[in-house]
Amino acid sequence: MLSYRFILVLLLLSINLPKGNLMQKAEWGFYSHKLINRMAVCTLPDDLMTFYRSNLDYITSHAVDPDKRRYAVKGEAIRHYIDLDYWSRLGYSNWLKDYTYAMILTNRFYIERGEMxxxxxxxxxxxxxIQDSVFFSTELIQSKIADAHGIPLSDLHSAFLKKMLPVYDSELWKVSGDDLREVIPFIESGDIVKIDDRFTAHGILPYHLERTYNQLVDAFRSKNKTRILRLSADIGHYIGDAHVPLHTSENYNGQLSGQEGIHAFWESRIPELFAEAEFDFVVGPAMYISDLRSFIWKIIMDSNCEVASVLSTEKKLSQITSPDQQFCFDERQGNVTKIQCKDYAKKYHLLLDNQVEERMRASIIDLGSVWLSAWIDAGQPDLNFDSSRDQTEDAIGLDSLIPVSLKLKIRDHE
Ligand SMILES: [Zn+2]
Known part of the structure; x- marks a missing residue:
């Protein structure tokens, strides 16, 4: 078995994934995302590996679909990151694992009554x-609309799930007072509760990973090959992003520390230069995940722990390296691009103690484990599909429907 896997690894690595022309404007780099999806297939047990191997080209090439959608689909961009350090600094760390509580405690709720x-x-x-009840605001108490008591957090939690989230609107989020009268005692008919979403713009990666996982389990359960493939490729992308330290930081491109461009330096330039020749992608077999939420949050926390070294190591190196040794000129698709020199990248990579390689290796094994677990949670369905009803073409067709002409204004996350 080991030698078989070893041969497969060689086979996969021998496939020359395009690099330079795809590396520019992408997270983990298009090249790295494709490599992670492809290599994760090697971690699977035989039954599952047979299925994924026979769809290897799809799983590989569609690893970058979520990045393509970022500019075309509203709500896609925020799925690729979470500003964990931002929320920790504000004191919300204990609430972040639960999306509903995180939303309740970070969003602002306003009551609108006439002009008020x-x-x-x-x-x-x-x-x-400090307390487990949500108190009414000082201004509401002073205006004598509310008394000094609050409502139990659990009541607000349940109203939020039943009445508020179903009418979510990122731009104008309003709930009729009538729908909240059971929970908020002084609310009158005609009142409007407006919610200012201050949470999602800082990223929803861990919650979206959980959601995509559940969709993948459903796809396995219903044996929908199109959806299995599409969601497997998608979740590979998000698992990859979750392993990138700067995807968990508000200083995501070094813009707060005078290190603009470090995002692509770490996740694109280094893998592009060294992955195939130097990285070891034999990572062992995928394992069943018994607690998915904890598993996802461990990835996010581990990534966040590395943010300081990603930034400080480059800062120190840049201070002892002359600018002409930091940046070189490279020709790509007929364009001359200023990019980190190979020697400079090598020094950074070594000073980081192979951190980029370790995070890529972790992405591969964790992705294999996610695919395996979704399949097991779905009851290990037989994946021998009737080849005459091959739906792969449909899956590819779905992605071609993305309106590339529609460009959304989103956070520049490269
Ligand atoms: Zn991404």
Missing amino acids: NLLLFDTLAVAQG
Whole structure:
């Protein structure tokens, strides 16, 4: 078995994935995302590996679909990151694992009654663990609309799930007062509760990973080959992003520390230069994940722990390296591009103690484990599809429907 896997690894590595022309404007680099999806197939047990191997080209080439959608599909861009350090600094770390609580405690709720528009809750004390009831805001109490009591957090949680989230709108999020009268005692008919979403713009990667996983389990359960392939490729992309330290930081491109461009330096330039020749991608067999949420958050926390070294190592290296040894000129697709020199990249890579390689290796084994677990959670369905009803073409067709002419304004995350 080992030699078989070894041969497969050689086979996969021998396939020359295009690099330079695809490396420019991409997270983990298009090249790295494709490599991670492709190599994860090697971690699977025989039954599953047979299925994924027979669709290897699809799984590989569609590893970058989520990045292509970022500019075309509303709500896609925020699925690729979470500003964990931003929320930790504000004291919300203990609440982030649960999406609903994170939303409740970070968003702002306002009550609109005629001309009046007042803050409804003061959630900070709950977020800091001081109390377990949500108190009404000082301005609401002073205006004598509310008394000094609050409502239990659990009541707000349940109302949020039932009445507020179903009418979510990132731009204008309003809930009729009538829908909240059971929970908020003083609310009158005609009142409107407006919610200012201050959470999602800072990224929803871990929650979206959980959601995509559940969709993949459903796809396996219903034996929908098109969806299995599309979601397997997609989740590979998000798992890859979750392993990139700067995808968990508000300083995602070094813009807060005078290191603009470090995002692509770490996740694109280094793999492009060294992955095939130097990285070891034999990572062992995929394992079943018994607690998916903890598994996802461990990835995110591990990535976040590396943010400081990603930034400080480059900062120190740049201070002892002359600018002409940091940046070289490279020709790509007929364009001359200023990019980090190979020697400079090599020094950075070694000073990081092979961190980029380790995060790529972790991406591969973790992706294999996610695919395996989704299949097991779905009851290990037989994946011998009738080849005469091969749906792969449909899956490819779906992606071609993305309106490339529609360009959304999103965070520049490269
Ligand atoms: Zn991405």
